[in-house]
Amino acid sequence: MTETTFIPHVIGSDEREASDGRSFDNIDPWTQRAVASVARGGPVDAAAAMAAARAAFDDGPWPLMSERERGVLLHRFADVMASHAEDLALADAHDMGRPIAAMRTFDVPRAIGMIRFFADHLALATADTYPMGPAFHAFTAYRPAGVVVAISPWNHPLMLGVWKIAAALTWGNTVVWKPAEDSPTSASLVGAYALEAGIPAGALNVVQGRGSEIGDALTSSAGADRITFTGSTATGRRVAEIAAKQLVPVTLELGGKGATIVLDDADLELAASTAARAVFNNTGQVCLAGTRVLVHNRVREAFMARFQAHAEALRVGDPFDAATDLGPLASQRQFERVSGYFDLAHDEGTVLLGGPGEGWTFTPTIVTDLDRRGRVWREEVFGPMAAVTGFDDLDEAVAAANDTDYGLTAVVFTESTRLAHTIARRLRSGTVWVNCYQVRDLRAPIGGPGSSGIGREGGDFSREFFTEPQAVFLST
Numbered sequence: 332m333t334e335t336t337f338i339p340h341v342i343g344s345d346e347r348e349a350s351d352g353r354s355f356d357n358i359d360p361w362t363q364r365a366v367a368s369v370a371r372g373g374p375v376d377a378a379a380a381m382a383a384a385r386a387a388f389d390d391g392p393w394p395l396m397s398e399r400e401r402g403v404l405l406h407r408f409a410d411v412m413a414s415h416a417e418d419l420a421l422a423d424a425h426d427m428g429r430p431i432a433a434m435r436t437f438d439v440p441r442a443i444g445m446i447r448f449f450a451d452h453l454a455l456a457t458a459d460t461y462p463m464g465p466a467f468h469a470f471t472a473y474r475p476a477g478v479v480v481a482i483s484p485w486n487h488p489l490m491l492g493v494w495k496i497a498a499a500l501t502w503g504n505t506v507v508w509k510p511a512e513d514s515p516t517s518a519s520l521v522g523a524y525a526l527e528a529g530i531p532a533g534a535l536n537v538v539q540g541r542g543s544e545i546g547d548a549l550t551s552s553a554g555a556d557r558i559t560f561t562g563s564t565a566t567g568r569r570v571a572e573i574a575a576k577q578l579v580p581v582t583l584e585l586g587g588k589g590a591t592i593v594l595d596d597a598d599l600e601l602a603a604s605t606a607a608r609a610v611f612n613n614t615g616q617v618c619l620a621g622t623r624v625l626v627h628n629r630v631r632e633a634f635m636a637r638f639q640a641h642a643e644a645l646r647v648g649d650p651f652d653a654a655t656d657l658g659p660l661a662s663q664r665q666f667e668r669v670s671g672y673f674d675l676a677h678d679e680g681t682v683l684l685g686g687p688g689e690g691w692t693f694t695p696t697i698v699t700d701l702d703r704r705g706r707v708w709r710e711e712v713f714g715p716m717a718a719v720t721g722f723d724d725l726d727e728a729v730a731a732a733n734d735t736d737y738g739l740t741a742v743v744f745t746e747s748t749r750l751a752h753t754i755a756r757r758l759r760s761g762t763v764w765v766n767c768y769q770v771r772d773l774r775a776p777i778g779g780p781g782s783s784g785i786g787r788e789g790g791d792f793s794r795e796f797f798t799e800p801q802a803v804f805l806s807t
């Protein structure tokens with residue numbers, strides 16, 4: 332890796348420091364040492380990036396390019412990303428402790444695949460025409476929306492950011508992307524790779540800094556045509572309030588507290604191994620996690636023995652050790668947050684397994700006998716903590732699963748197809764996985780109701796959001 336010592340903004344064609352020269356340290360959560368300093372942007376930097384994006388939209392070639400031209404550049408962008416795959420893998424591994432092996436095999440290929448997917452989606456997308464007889468020709472055109480503000484979290488920094496910018500760019504928008512302050516590196520690299528690939532200057536701008544400073548300045552600036560936000564429910568609410576005042580369309584992908592439901596006819600080995608992934612993957616820092624585990628009491632003992640064995644088999648430690656399954660929590664703040672819930676778990680239930688480990692690591696934790704009104708059961712821990720309770724029939728399981736402010740995902744284990752359909756229909760959940768976890772198709776909607784957010788992204792859903800559909804009527 333080229334040694335990264337300063338993480339800049341990428342505005343227009345320039346890599347820049349903050350306008351007032353301020354910076355902050357980027358801390359590697361495994362070594363707990365600073366690996367770089369980061370531009371600490373504020374309102375002036377936000378305004379510069381918004382102006383660059385506006386100029387690239389109003390004057391630049393990007394929104395006016397044909398689908399084919401834009402698709403070629405997007406594929407070249409993906410090629411350039413692929414040629415720097417190892418730097419991207421190292422970036423998130425250092426910034427938030429994601430195991431390097433997972434970066435190489437999962438996050439980086441998925442991020443590159445997202446750019447290719449949207450480029451192909453653009454090439455294959457059709458639009459409606461409306462037969463109106465010989466007098467008129469009527470059709471829908473999907474015009475670029477304009478300048479998109481994209482704000483992303485630190486838990487899968489590369490993947491979750493690229494998901495937004497790839498869709499926004501594809502549909503002809505220009506973008507200002509602000510990654511999370513705990514995971515800045517990959518975004519600035521991606522901004523530079525876009526320029527290297529020949530994406531016009533100003534089409535993708537990256538700004539660095541704190542959410543309360545440059546993040547707030549971006550959403551509050553009057554120049555955004557769309558805001559796409561992934562992060563916490565509290566920040567999402569604030570972003571939505573600001574967007575509402577300006578009537579700017581917004582998508583919010585927020586928190587989750589997904590249910591994992593194990594019915595009494597489930598393949599218990601599959602259920603246990605998959606549930607362990609659904610709870611502990613990425614050290615539990617996944618909004619799509621299925622951390623409320625509901626097990627039919629008839630199979631509870633047999634499931635728990637297997638589930639515990641899978642949890643215990645996970646190796647926690649150095650993200651740069653190829654054998655590590657779970658790196659540290661992403662930051663000291665995260666470590667303290669999860670430790671707080673761990674303390675609470677002793678009051679609200681029985682801690683079967685797990686707890687704080689070396690440094691900011693946290694070993695897979697299982698808490699049973701929980702009160703379903705308690706905080707550990709109801710709140711998003713965002714750490715490797717399974718909250719387990721039993722149930723006696725399907726109605727109880729569905730009611731308990733739906734008894735949440737969130738609604739992002741649910742995971743169900745049953746061997747009955749009929750039951751799978753029934754339960755999916757009854758779950759208030761943006762995604763339902765049956766006998767699997769984290770299977771994605773980028774055409775499918777992602778998002779969820781309630782405190783999990785507003786709107787959906789993915790395939791045609793992204794096109795709807797990132798364009799202004801225009802009805803054209805032509806008198807012939």
Ligand code: NAD
Nearest residue numbers: 483484510511542543546547562563566584585586587618
């Ligand atoms: P966060 O809300 O603190 O930060 C998210 C992003 O918002 C960061 O880039 C941050 O700098 C920025 N931000 C903070 N304050 C801001 C403000 N006032 N104005 C504008 N931007 C601001 O969330 P986090 O703790 O970084 O991320 C974890 C959360 O994200 C979890 O709750 C998790 O469930 C959620 N998440 C959701 C999804 C999803 O797809 N639904 C995916 C990943 C993470």
